[in-house]
Amino acid sequence: MLNIQPSAPEPIYRQILEQLRRLIAAGQLAEGEPLPSVREVAVMHAVNPMTVSRAYGLAEAEGLLKRLRGKGMVVAAQSGRTRSQSERLALLEPLLLALSRQVQELELPADLVLRRLGKLLGE
Amino acid sequence: MLNIQPSAPEPIYRQILEQLRRLIAAGQLAEGEPLPSVREVAVMHAVNPMTVSRAYGLAEAEGLLKRLRGKGMVVAAQSGRTRSQSERLALLEPLLLALSRQVQELELPADLVLRRLGKLLGE
Amino acid sequence: MLNIQPSAPEPIYRQILEQLRRLIAAGQLAEGEPLPSVREVAVMHAVNPMTVSRAYGLAEAEGLLKRLRGKGMVVAAQSGRTRSQSERLALLEPLLLALSRQVQELELPADLVLRRLGKLLGE
Amino acid sequence: MLNIQPSAPEPIYRQILEQLRRLIAAGQLAEGEPLPSVREVAVMHAVNPMTVSRAYGLAEAEGLLKRLRGKGMVVAAQSGRTRSQSERLALLEPLLLALSRQVQELELPADLVLRRLGKLLGE
DNA sequence: GTGGTCTAGACCACG
C-alpha cells in the first residue's frame, strides 16, 4: 500500500506521512479502517519501526489517525470523509507551482509539458 | 534573477544550483555571461555568502560556470549552447513523475490536473 | 458511578483505580459495599474486561477492595472508614503542585485562577 | 529555564513541549528569542539529544518555534505576541477540570481546596 | 499482540 524509497532525499517518515495524507483525502483509506501495524510496515519495507512510528505519531497529532489502545491505528473520523475534488486538487498546488516555475526557467512551451504529463497520467 | 525561498524545505544552495542549471540549459544565461558576485547575491537575498559560494562552486565543478580570475564567474562555454527541447524536458521528468504519482494517490482525474496546470502555465 | 474517558492520555485501568481510591477515601463507597462486576463495568463503558479486572486487581492488592468468593468485589473493611479531610486533601496534593507550577509558567495572577476554580467547584 | 523530571509519568519530550507552550504563551520566551541548542539542553538535563530534538520538532510543527538554518531555533513570530490572560487561562482549563472532578470525588469542601491552592500560589 | 519512549551512536546537511 505504501510506496517507500529509502534513497530519496525526502525523509522516509515524511514520505509515509504525506502518502497517508493523500490516501486518506482520496478516501482510499476509509474512515475507521485499520492501518498495518508499525512492525508490519517496518518489516515489509525494511526500515526501523521507530521511523514508521514517527510517521504514525505525526499523523495522529494532525488528526488523520486515531490510536485504539492495544489495537493499533485506524483512520480518524473527521478525516474519513472523502474530500471534494477541489480540496484534493489544493493538496497538489505546491507541486504544480514548483513545476510551472521550472517550466518557465527552462523556457519550455506549455503544450509540450502538458502532453508529456498527459501521457504519464494516461498510463 | 534568482528566486530564493529561505524557508523552503529544499536547501538554499540547492535552490540556486538547480535554477542555474535550468537557466543555462534554456539559454536565459548565455555563454560567457557574467554572474552577479557572491556578495551581491548574498546581500540581495539576505543569505549567507558561504551558501551562495557553495552553489557557485558546485556549478563550477559541474562545468556550468567558469571562474575568471578577478572577474568572477561566467557561464561556461560548453554549457552555453542552449540544449534541445527534449533535453530540457528531461530535466523536468523527476518532478513530472512525482506529480503523476501524487495524482494517482489523490484519485484525481487527469483532465482536471491538466487544466489546472495549463492555467498556471498560461499566466 | 465511574467516569471513564477512553481517549484520555491517562490509561483506563489507572483512571478506574484512582477514582476508586478517592471514592473510598471519601466514603462515597462505604465499607462492605459491593462493586459492579467486571463485566458490567466493561459493557457499560465499552471497555475491555481485562482492563477493568486489572484495576480491580490492583485495588485489591492495595487493600482497597476485598474479593468475596462468588459474590464479587466489595469495599474492604480497613479502607471503609472514611479518611479525615486532611488525609483526603493530601491525595490532591500532586495535582495542586502541578497546577501551581503551570500557573507560574503562564504568569497568571493567583486570584484569577482561584476565582475560576471557585466557580468550577461551586457548580 | 526548563524544568525536567525524568521519573515523571509524562514523557520527557512532552514535558518540554508543554513548558514551551506555556512559556511562549506568557511571553517569558519572547518572539524571535533564540532557544538553547538541542545539545545544550541535552547535556544540561542529562537526556538524549534526540529527545530534546523531538520536542523542538513538534513545537516547530505547531508553529511555536521557527528553524533558522545553521543558527538554531527561535520563538516564532505569531507565537511571540503574549497571549491575553483569558487565552492563557484557557490553557489551564483541562487541569482545573480534572482538579474539580477529583475534589468532588473526595467530597472536599471548596474553600479548603481554595485555601490550600492559594497558599501554594502565594509562595 | 499493539504503540511509546528512550538511549547510544553514526552519519548527513546546512551555514
Place this chain on the structure above:
DNA sequence: GTGGTCTAGACCACA
C-alpha cells in the same frame, strides 16, 4: 557550530 535522520536494541504500558 546548528538541527535532522536513521538504526539497533532495550524496556515499558496497554489491551
